[in-house]
Amino acid sequence: MSILLILQTRGRTTASALAAEFEVSVRTIYRDIDQLSAAGAPVYADRGREGGFQLLDGYRTRLTGLTDAEAETLFLGGLAGPAAAMGFSEALMTMQLKLLAALPPERQAAAERMAGRFHLDPSGWYQGETGGERLPELAQAVWSQRRISVRYERWSGPVDRTLEPLGLILKGGVWYLGARPAGEAKAWPRTYRVSNILTLEVAEDGFERPEGFDLAAWWAAASARFEAEVFTGEARLRLTADGLRRLRRLGSAYAAIVAATEMPAADAWVEVTAPIESVAHATSDFLRLGAEAEVLAPPDLRSAMRRMAEQLAALYSD
Known part of the structure; x- marks a missing residue:
């Protein structure tokens, strides 16, 4: 069945290529071809230097080999x-x-x-992801290897870029574009959030994809590098059992810490060390833990949490 499907998808194939594919001898391939012919499969051989086994034009097998x-x-x-x-x-x-x-x-x-x-839904809850209207154009640009001109919203403000799109990735319900700057063949591809693309124009000129570029392998490496670089510090936290459960919802890095921590008793607390991206980001994240967590260190993060708590107390003082 495997030989039959290879001949159907690849066309003419030599006995030596089939033998290498299945790690058997050429004699075994000839025997299997004879069995296929005896079973009614229209396999014929072309002799000579450019020869090989081939199916009769127009023949298609039904997928009877599926379990x-x-x-x-x-x-x-x-x-x-x-x-x-x-x-x-x-x-x-x-x-x-x-x-x-x-x-x-x-x-x-x-x-x-x-x-x-069974239905698989890769989108996250409560996500109103924008930029989806540009996905068809981006997908066609990736597929046809066309350069794109975009106006992209960075944290520091909009910038104009001409890019060579290499692939689209869906991560946690959010679409990302892997692309390199136009004309920079040796540049490491960068990641762009599709929802941050303000304008998009697909050019007529094409580009050559990097030889051997593996989108999945690049994304795995880029994701690992991002996660390694994004956490620039550590915080010491004191949490209740409920606070520990809430910490798990803040992301995979925190979930791994919770998994390695013994759950405290109902009236007890436990201390953990957690990575943080910045004081501002950590303040926003740890506020979600409520009164079930206390920041012990670093001092600037503890002070930021106290200031935020005082502002909230003043806001709700009436």
Whole structure:
């Protein structure tokens, strides 16, 4: 079955290439081809230097080799929402219909049952993410390798950039664009939040993607580097059991600390050391812990928490 699917997708393939693919001898491949022919698969061989095995033009096998589990997971990709956002919903629906039609009847029921009982939603709660209207244009620019001109909202103010878009990433319900500055072939790609793109114009001129660029590997490295660089300090916290549970909701870095900390008794407190991005960010984050947490150190963060508490007390003094 694997040989049949390779011939169907790749076309003419040599016996030596098939032998290398399956780590068997060329003699074994010839024997398997004979068995395929005996089973009714229209495989024929072209001899000579450019020869190889090939299926009769127009032949397509039905996906009878799928197991129950494989057929069931066909519609468990969780891609319907992201595909629609990028303008590919019609293509995705057509693909699913073609896959379903190619399955034998007993596998069709399994695939439809999975689609009707499980739904994956990658978006976060209460997120009104903007910029989604630009996703189809961005997706086409990525796909067709077209440069884009954007006006981008940075923390310091809007800037104009000409970029070479390399890929789109959906992380926690937020879309990001991986791109490098136009004309800088050796530049490390940078990350741009799609919702911060104020204007977008797709150019006619194209660009060459970096040879061997792996979007998933780049994103993993970029995410790890960001997380390593974003936390510039540490804070010492004193928390109740409820405060510890609340700390877990502030992000994965805090969740890992909570997982490694023994939960205190109902009337007890526990101390932990947690990473912080800055005093301002930490003040905003730790206010969400309420009176179930106390900042012990550093002194400037403790002072910032006290000032914020005094401002809130004054605001609600009546």
